[in-house]
Amino acid sequence: MALLLDLFAYLSVIVHGLTIVAQSMALGGILFLVFLARPFAAELGEVGDKIRWRTRQIAFWSMLALILAEATTLALEGSILAGTVDLDVMGVLSAEFALYSLVKIAGAIMLAGLLVGRRDSAPAPLLLAGLAIVLAAATGTTHAAARLEDRVPLMIVEALHQLGAAIWIGGIPCFVMALGRCHDGIAWRRVGRRPATRHAQR
Amino acid sequence: MRFLFKFMILLVLATMPVAAARAHAILMESTPAANATVAGPAIDFTLRYNTRIDGTRSRLTLTLPDRSTQVLPITETATEDGLRTTASLTPGLYSLRWQVLAADGHITRGDVPFTVGDN
Numbered sequence: 001m002a003l004l005l006d007l008f009a010y011l012s013v014i015v016h017g018l019t020i021v022a023q024s025m026a027l028g029g030i031l032f033l034v035f036l037a038r039p040f041a042a043e044l045g046e047v048g049d050k051i052r053w054r055t056r057q058i059a060f061w062s063m064l065a066l067i068l069a070e071a072t073t074l075a076l077e078g079s080i081l082a083g084t085v086d087l088d089v090m091g092v093l094s095a096e097f098a099l100y101s102l103v104k105i106a107g108a109i110m111l112a113g114l115l116v117g118r119r120d121s122a123p124a125p126l127l128l129a130g131l132a133i134v135l136a137a138a139t140g141t142t143h144a145a146a147r148l149e150d151r152v153p154l155m156i157v158e159a160l161h162q163l164g165a166a167i168w169i170g171g172i173p174c175f176v177m178a179l180g181r182c183h184d185g186i187a188w189r190r191v192g193r194r195p196a197t198r199h200a201q202r
Numbered sequence: 203m204r205f206l207f208k209f210m211i212l213l214v215l216a217t218m219p220v221a222a223a224r225a226h227a228i229l230m231e232s233t234p235a236a237n238a239t240v241a242g243p244a245i246d247f248t249l250r251y252n253t254r255i256d257g258t259r260s261r262l263t264l265t266l267p268d269r270s271t272q273v274l275p276i277t278e279t280a281t282e283d284g285l286r287t288t289a290s291l292t293p294g295l296y297s298l299r300w301q302v303l304a305a306d307g308h309i310t311r312g313d314v315p316f317t318v319g320d321n
Contacts, residue, residue, distance in 0.1 A: 009309065080309055084301055085261050095259055097307025146227075146253040146305035148283055 005080055012076040015069055022065035023138060023162070028170020029059025030111065030131050034124045037178070044182070051178045052120050058173055060115040066134075067108045074101045100140035107133035135159055135166075227304040228252045234298075234316040242291045242318040247274070247298060249285045249314075254305040261301045262287055267294030274298075291318045 037055040041048035078092040092098055111130040114122035139145065139162065144154035233248045234240045247262065262274040262285060274287040285300065298314040 077307055077309065081259060081303065084309075085259055085303075087259060091259070095256060095303065095307070096305050097303075101307070141307050143253070143306050146308075148252070148254060 005084065008076050008080050012073055012080075015072045015076065019066065019069040019073055020165075022062050022069050023134065024165045024170030025173060026059055026062035026066050026108070026111070026170070027131050027134065027163070027166035028172070029055055029062055029174055030115075030127050031167055032171045032174035032178075033059060033120075034127055037174070038120070038124070040178075047181050050181050054177050054181070055174045056115050056120055058177065060112055062170075063108050063112040063115065067105055067112065070101055070105050070108070074098060074105075097141050100137045103140075104134055104137035107137060135162060138162055226308055226310045227255055227302050228310075229300065229312055229314075232298075232314050234314065236314050237316065239317040239319045242293060245289050245291050245318065247285075247287045247289070249300055250281075251283050251302060251304075254282045255285070256303040256305065257285055259303040260285060263299045263301075264289060265297040265299065267292075267296065271299075293318050293320050 033052065033055045037048075037052045041052050044051065078089075078098065081087050081092050081095070082089075093102065107130050111127065111134065114127060114130065136159065139155050139159040142155070142158045144158040145151065147154055228251060230250045230252050232250070233246065249262075257276055260276065262276060264272045264274055266272060272289075274289055276285055277287050285302070295315070295317055298316070299311065300314070301309065301311045303309050
């Protein structure tokens with residue numbers, strides 16, 4: 001039994017790593033869509049529409065991966081708890097980490113629903129609100145949330161850290177995809193300059 | 203495909219500090235202390251951790267001198283970082299196995315071996 005529990009615990013760490021990767025790509029994709037792909041679309045014409053479409057695809061599939069990985073983590077850790085502390089399903093799901101996981105899954109499902117479909121019509125404030133829900137729920141299951149002292153400032157820093165990972169790392173597939181779909185120097189410069197320009201303005 | 207593979211490796215490395223932020227609950231101090239000898243028969247157990255823990259979803263199990271085990275009811279969670287219980291024990295070698303659920307969802311376990319001496 002102890003070996004099985006250790007294996008489950010090891011698996012949950014691996015799956016949590018996948019959750020972080022999927023989360024970064026999903027949130028990065030949404031940020032790329034809202035702040036770059038949509039504003040670009042009018043300037044780039046047909047290519048701009050293709051970039052919007054592919055960005056939504058990347059964000060959507062990453063969101064599905066996030067939902068799957070988070071649900072797997074919850075199932076693994078819930079199984080360990082149920083097997084060792086004799087808790088029923090409600091006893092497991094009412095734990096603090098489980099509640100945050102459920103909120104995160106709900107937020108990711110909402111975002112996946114907004115991203116799916118032929119037309120890119122989801123309002124930006126709604127996408128950003130969903131992103132904020134996922135990010136806040138993810139922060140609720142970090143060590144910062146379990147700290148005894150300075151919990152609030154550490155959680156803010158942790159949320160910024162995860163947001164930073166989503167912007168800079170999670171957005172890279174969308175950025176490379178956008179560069180790959182541009183076929184002239186002007187478009188490349190527009191795609192490449194936009195993030196740099198925004199960064200320089202800060 | 204090669205780009206995707208390299209990117210996934212980069213992403214795992216880049217987000218590792220985020221994953222590592224889900225740390226273990228570490229036992230900071232306990233009564234009895236590890237490898238201590240205490241006078242019986244009534245023993246008060248207190249354990250204190252470095253993070254907030256969920257006392258209602260944690261467990262304390264005592265291994266008796268004959269290697270049998272006994273689950274101890276967690277009588278009080280006095281603070282958000284501690285567990286308490288009591289037991290009446292005869293002289294011998296014991297081990298207290300603790301399993302705690304930290305507020306971040308991480309489950310950790312450990313053992314505190316101790317001896318109950320003759321009065």
